[in-house]
């Protein structure tokens with residue numbers, strides 16, 4: 001099974017490999033981080049078998065180094081993801097994502113009546129995990145939302 005994963009997802013020289021993404025979330029992550037908008041080569045593996053007979057998605061982005069902030073935003077979609085930074089085909093850094101306590105600016109409140117849409121303010125959400133699902137509570141309208149309700153960045 002490990003061989004299969006290695007053969008279906010090509011190695012990259014420099015860049016970022018996001019591994020252990022829950023199957024189905026890979027496409028959302030591509031959209032959220034607008035990874036496909038650039039010209040860099042991206043290799044995506046969907047529904048790959050991982051060692052423990054689970055299926056996972058994997059994303060490799062050439063010449064893109066994920067920041068710690070991006071990695072934490074990634075945790076919203078893939079709480080158990082690992083981020084591998086690759087240089088000269090070697091893993092030079094590897095870390096697990098951690099959920100941030102708050103997320104500002106990047107997400108828009110799904111509540112269309114929320115005051116954050118009418119005022120010139122940065123959106124702000126408090127992050128909580130309930131029953132292993134990520135919930136985001138808006139600082140302005142105080143409603144809680146599942147991560148699935150958030151659209152990609154503008």
Ligand SMILES: [Zn+2]
Pocket residue numbers: 109110111114115116138139140141142143
């Ligand atoms: Zn709101």
